[in-house]
Amino acid sequence: MLRLELHNLHPERVGEYGFDLGAALGDHAHQLQAARDALWSRKADPAEFLGWIDVPEDTETLREILRYREANDWVEELVVLGIGGSALGAQAVNAALGRGPVRLHFVDNVEPEPIAQLLRTLEPGKTLVNVISKSGSTAETMAAFLAFRKWLEDALGDAWKKHVVVTTDPAKGILRPYAKSEGLAAFDIPPAVGGRFSVTCPVGTLPSAFVGVDLENLLAGARKANHTARDALEQNLPAQTALIQYLAAAQGLNITVFMPYSTRLRFLPDWFVQLHDESLGKMLDRQGREVRSGTTAVRAIGTTDQHAQVQLFREGPHDKLITLVRLEHPSEDLEIPAVKGLEGLDYLFGKSFFHLLTAEAKATAHALAKAGQPNYTILLEKLDAYHLGWLLQHLMWQTAFLGELWNINAFDQPGVELGKEYTYALMGRKGYEKLAAELKSEGVE
């Protein structure tokens, strides 16, 4: 079960206690129903990049992934080479549910020291390298692949090929033909699935299979989110959270904080930040009019950031909507023991850590509300594969709904292209000489 608890979310007057979600849904019923129907009807068109809706239905690919994992029981270290959507989902799932025995390493930057350190410490014979890139051309990922491929070949000769598995578009980019010509194992990223929406396809499932995540249930949870996203508005959780986000933005709350009360969910905010910011921060709407849509997603972890950011969240500018994520049941609990001589702490004696964690989350939500800081909590029955799959897919739906409400394309990212081209020019890539000269004249070289 995934459900919502609202705190101080009045759509008109921030600061007034209580938010009538039912009334807001009524007021915006037409818009939300149109958004829901548009998303479901456009799904069949690959150009709309809504392939992520159907991915959790694809149990055949999941079976292939599980067969590949079983056939490679020699793997002790799995290095994921990928960035953005090709890394953040697997990283979040692994931190939440990974239980070994394989150790996962993510190379999602080109800072030389951590890469050199990995190459020094890992044993090639026990290492599998999963290079993940939808486009098959991202500079960071390709640079890392060149280094790891050479490292494997230097140590293992021709056997390096058994130590690489490629996850990429079935047709586009240079990785696919390369995998084919070298006879490397390869999995597809469906063409209609963008990187930040790819966690339930092999981008997320292959690394997760190596750390024992219950993938059948992860996908079952994602399918549950699909059902919810098709429901009437009163039951349609992503339409509801999207509406809250939309109304908050309309009131000038330009920041959306995402704050799970869980260390195991510590990478979920990173995944959410890419999903939200890259999908929704757009200069133009679907008709090409300048809109500059979006709110800025900010990462936080409870309780940790109660001791770092909550001061600002309560007393700083009223420019934020805060989403807390809280578990209703722990997977394991621990009693806080009584200690003689420390009776000043007797309010903790005999209570459980989960009790304390829950009290802190509730206390923070209420303290924020009292300060007029709107927030809501997404409650997860527990942290297992089913509920995590549900939450991930819920957040993808929320993003898609917001894209519709703002009338923008949530599935492209034109704003990141120019930086890439400048990088190519600065790195001396063929065909970029003119741009390099232009940059030089502007003082960048």
Ligand SMILES: O=P(O)(O)OC[C@H]1O[C@H](O)[C@H](O)[C@@H](O)[C@@H]1O
């Ligand atoms: O999977 P790739 O094609 O290598 O892309 C990796 C990432 O880089 C790009 O710059 C995009 O902005 C991201 O949306 C994407 O997830």
